[in-house]
Amino acid sequence: MRLTFVAMLLVFSFAAMADESERMAELRRRMVITQLEARGIRDSATLAAMRTVPRHEFVPEDRRHQAYADRPLPIGYNQTISQPYIVAYMTELLGLEPGQRALEIGTGSGYQAAVLAEITDQVYTIEIIGQLAEFGQNNLRRSGYDQVQVKHADGYYGWPEHAPFDAIVVTAASPDIPAPLVEQLKDGGVMVIPVGHPFRTQQLMLVEKKNGEVRTRRLMAVRFVPFTRGQD
Ligand code: SAH
Numbered sequence: 466m467r468l469t470f471v472a473m474l475l476v477f478s479f480a481a482m483a484d485e486s487e488r489m490a491e492l493r494r495r496m497v498i499t500q501l502e503a504r505g506i507r508d509s510a511t512l513a514a515m516r517t518v519p520r521h522e523f524v525p526e527d528r529r530h531q532a533y534a535d536r537p538l539p540i541g542y543n544q545t546i547s548q549p550y551i552v553a554y555m556t557e558l559l560g561l562e563p564g565q566r567a568l569e570i571g572t573g574s575g576y577q578a579a580v581l582a583e584i585t586d587q588v589y590t591i592e593i594i595g596q597l598a599e600f601g602q603n604n605l606r607r608s609g610y611d612q613v614q615v616k617h618a619d620g621y622y623g624w625p626e627h628a629p630f631d632a633i634v635v636t637a638a639s640p641d642i643p644a645p646l647v648e649q650l651k652d653g654g655v656m657v658i659p660v661g662h663p664f665r666t667q668q669l670m671l672v673e674k675k676n677g678e679v680r681t682r683r684l685m686a687v688r689f690v691p692f693t694r695g696q697d
Pocket of ligand 1: 544545546547570571572573574575576577578591592593594597618619620621636637690691692693694
């Protein structure tokens with residue numbers, strides 16, 4: 466009798482969990498159609514990644530109900546998880562392919578890193594705030610992105626031990642393009658970085674290295690949290 470009760474409870478809680486995850490998947494499908502495809506995101510690897518990564522697992526508990534909203538969300542320590550469209554736009558620009566190596570500066574929640582990890586298994590990410598490095602790492606592990614390597618450090622210096630990178634994405638606004646990151650970009654590689662002053666409108670820049678030559682191009686006006694330096 467008691468066994469039947471426990472078994473029934475188990476069935477109900479599994480059913481509830483499955484229901485919840487199906488509800489979230491539906492919100493993601495809608496997010497991809499209305500926020501991404503409608504605004505011109507076309508790259509199939511990017512769209513598939515955005516449809517797959519459980520964004521609600523990367524926001525604080527009390528923000529879960531807003532996880533798929535068309536906006537950035539606070540993640541503590543005055544930082545934010547970027548709006549889904551921005552994550553998709555930057556990912557698409559990187560043109561990342563399976564097996565290529567990607568570096569992210571500004572782990573935050575770990576969400577952008579998870580999106581990259583859906584495309585390649587070589588993802589490195591650096592976060593300057595210790596608690597967020599831990600938060601991001603926990604979110605990544607809980608969602609099964611074990612291959613992503615997280616480091617607590619000032620991302621200005623990149624990660625020379627794993628360079629060169631095919632793609633570098635910076636998710637905090639820097640007054641200039643850090644020279645070590647340009648250095649660690651592979652020939653033929655692409656970097657996307659918001660450049661400008663904190664709390665003002667910044668320019669999202671595309672940096673391309675070809676035959677040793679570096680070309681930069683402005684893409685669009687954006688607003689990111691500041692790129693900070695030194696200790697946390
Ligand atoms: N990519 C993140 C967005 C986080 S916001 C996500 O998907 O959630 C940007 C992050 O950059 C913040 O967590 C901030 O602490 C971090 N950051 C700022 N300056 C940095 C630096 N010099 N090195 C590494 N991380 C930095």
